[in-house]
Amino acid sequence: MVIDAFSTIRSPVFSELVVVLVRLEIHLPWVATLFKVLHMMNEVRPFDLVFLLQVPDFLEARRELMEVLDTVTAKGLLKFLNSPPTIRVSDM
Numbered sequence: 001m002v003i004d005a006f007s008t009i010r011s012p013v014f015s016e017l018v019v020v021l022v023r024l025e026i027h028l029p030w031v032a033t034l035f036k037v038l039h040m041m042n043e044v045r046p047f048d049l050v051f052l053l054q055v056p057d058f059l060e061a062r063r064e065l066m067e068v069l070d071t072v073t074a075k076g077l078l079k080f081l082n083s084p085p086t087i088r089v090s091d092m
Contacts, residue, residue, distance in 0.1 A: 017047040020090075021061070022054050031068055035077040042080050049085040058089045 017038070038049065055061040069085060072078055078085070 014045065015048055016050050017041070018050045018052050020052045020054060021065070031072060032075075032077065035072055039077075039080045046082065048083055049081055051085060051087045052090055053087065054090045062087055062089065 019034075041047070051065060053061050053065070065087060069078070069087075073084075
């Protein structure tokens with residue numbers, strides 16, 4: 001269903017897919033599933049991946065997210081991206 005909705009985007013200025021994280025609960029099975037879906041979405045419409053942290057302790061959350069991204073990179077789950085994911089922090 002997500003892939004179908006994603007395929008309807010026709011804007012020529014679309015370039016980023018932003019994943020908003022309001023709390024950070026890292027569970028590797030969830031992460032693997034997320035990146036498989038993102039890979040399928042990227043095949044439909046290529047994008048740069050951005051994680052937007054909207055959490056109270058963004059320094060700790062950023063560190064945890066970076067560890068997860070290092071792990072999934074080592075497992076080859078990010079090979080579909082043209083560039084590494086970006087992490088941004090939003091004021092709450």
